[in-house]
Amino acid sequence: MDQTSTAQDEIKRVKDRIGPKIVTYMERVRELLIQRKHVVSTIDEMSMDNYQWSVIAYYHGHGPDDKKEDGLDFTVQIAESAEYDGEMENGINFMSSIVAFSGQIFGSISPFNYTSEVWVPASDDNAVDKRFDFFMKWRPSCVVREIHQVLAKGP
16 A cells, blocks of 8 residues: 555544544534524535535525525535645644635634644544544534624625
8 A cells, every 4th residue: 555545544534533523513503503593504525635514604685595695604624734735744633714605714723723733643543632622622602603793794
């Protein structure tokens, strides 16, 4: 097995272990948005070049069946160092963002970004778990508060 296959296998193993926790997190964000009377999409897993999950919250009066479809995309991603800076072979981190359809960024988190500690080895379960636990400090209620504030202002 070549080195690339090994790296991809390690990152897929992280996805298989942590992915269900991310889905649970996204489900909670989605539930809280619905409680606040927002129209939201289902959770979409987009795992092509990397592993990420997304849910869309629409502005009032907009929605998936509306020609004026407009809203915010909340995404959680297992970021790979090879995609960003390549400083750590097989390194990962967790990232999330709140981005309007227009491209405007309203929120983003990536623990230890722009530091030497940004990546943890995908092969180190303990380090991955610690990083994910740290990432989870951005509670669903905080995410929903941010999204709600933006949606309340309108497009």
